[in-house]
Amino acid sequence: MLSVIPNPARIALPIMGTSDFFPVRRVYCVGRNYAAHAREMGKDPDREPPFFFMKPADALQIAPGQAVIDHPYPPQTENYHFEVEMVAALALGGRDIPEASALDHVYGYAVGLDMTRRDVQDEAKRLARPWDLAKAADASAPIGPLYPAASIGHPTHGAITLDVDGTERQRGDLSDMLWSLPEQIAHLSRYFELYPGDLVFTGTPSGVGAVTRGQTMVAAIAGLGDIRLHVV
Numbered sequence: 001m002l003s004v005i006p007n008p009a010r011i012a013l014p015i016m017g018t019s020d021f022f023p024v025r026r027v028y029c030v031g032r033n034y035a036a037h038a039r040e041m042g043k044d045p046d047r048e049p050p051f052f053f054m055k056p057a058d059a060l061q062i063a064p065g066q067a068v069i070d071h072p073y074p075p076q077t078e079n080y081h082f083e084v085e086m087v088a089a090l091a092l093g094g095r096d097i098p099e100a101s102a103l104d105h106v107y108g109y110a111v112g113l114d115m116t117r118r119d120v121q122d123e124a125k126r127l128a129r130p131w132d133l134a135k136a137a138d139a140s141a142p143i144g145p146l147y148p149a150a151s152i153g154h155p156t157h158g159a160i161t162l163d164v165d166g167t168e169r170q171r172g173d174l175s176d177m178l179w180s181l182p183e184q185i186a187h188l189s190r191y192f193e194l195y196p197g198d199l200v201f202t203g204t205p206s207g208v209g210a211v212t213r214g215q216t217m218v219a220a221i222a223g224l225g226d227i228r229l230h231v232v
Contacts, residue, residue: 011057013089013110014064014145016225022089022107022146025197027055029085029114029135030184033203034176050179050187053131055114055201061139063227071229073213074137077117080231082211083204084162084170084219086155087112088181089146093195102182103154105194108146111221113162113229114201115140118210141201142219144227154181158222160205165215172205174221179203 012021031051063069073080091107114135121134157175161168179187181202188194211217213231220226 008058011060013060013062013143015108016065016145016147017151023197024057024060024089024199025195027057027060027141027199027201028052028188028192029055029201030179030203033178033184034172034205035178050184052188052191053135055136055141059136059138059141061142061229063142063144063229065144065225065227068216068228068230070232071115071142071217072139073231074115074117074140076133077119077137079117079119079210080212081116081118081208082162082164082169082217082219083114083116083208084160084221085112085114085201085204086110086160086174086221086224087143088185088200088202090185090194090198090200091196093193093198095189095193097186097189097194099182099186102185103149105185106149106154106181107196108148108150109152109155109221109224110146111144111219111224111227112199112201113142113217113219113227114204115142116208142227142229143199144225147224152223155221155223156180160221161219162207163218163220164209164211169209170205170207176205177203 162170
């Protein structure tokens with residue numbers, strides 16, 4: 001049996017220090033997972049349980065470390081925001097995963113960005129509509145190479161930053177997460193059966209803001225290197 005259209009390109013992440021690749025299935029993102037960011041978005045971080053949204057896998061934009069790549073400014077927005085995040089890649093799946101064993105499911109980690117049409121999101125919130133148009137733009141999930149947990153362990157602390165044209169705009173520490181990665185995986189697996197190839201974007205610190213064409217973003221996490229994107 002033949003495909004009636006060309007097969008879509010396979011989405012796969014490079015693995016640091018090897019020629020291997022990690023195929024991607026789904027992309028889950030946790031919302032407002034750093035207290036200061038929750039407050040800057042007008043929410044109370046002490047009362048809100050974790051919640052998630054999704055991006056399509058083909059929204060990933062692979063960004064090799066050190067090299068500057070072009071990042072497209074999407075249509076239908078005048079307020080395009082950056083959000084630097086640590087990304088966890090799952091090698092094992094399951095339902096109702098116990099928090100105590102959740103990290104056993106993680107293959108590795110990468111630097112990522114959850115780019116957002118903020119004006120579109122704000123309107124969606126006002127009208128109680130889904131966030132898809134705000135969060136799922138083409139190339140809205142830049143991501144660097146994966147660092148295997150077998151080599152670096154499971155990061156629980158360390159600086160997470162984003163600079164725009166050499167000026168620091170975001171800074172936090174991975175230890176500032178309201179919900180740890182094991183808690184996120186356990187909670188998410190109550191709603192979905194997770195599978196190998198799933199990614200989890202783990203939230204962003206405070207300082208999110210707009211970027212414009214011609215600017216260059218550098219997103220970095222201690223131990224995971226950085227990614228560099230020129231907005232065009």
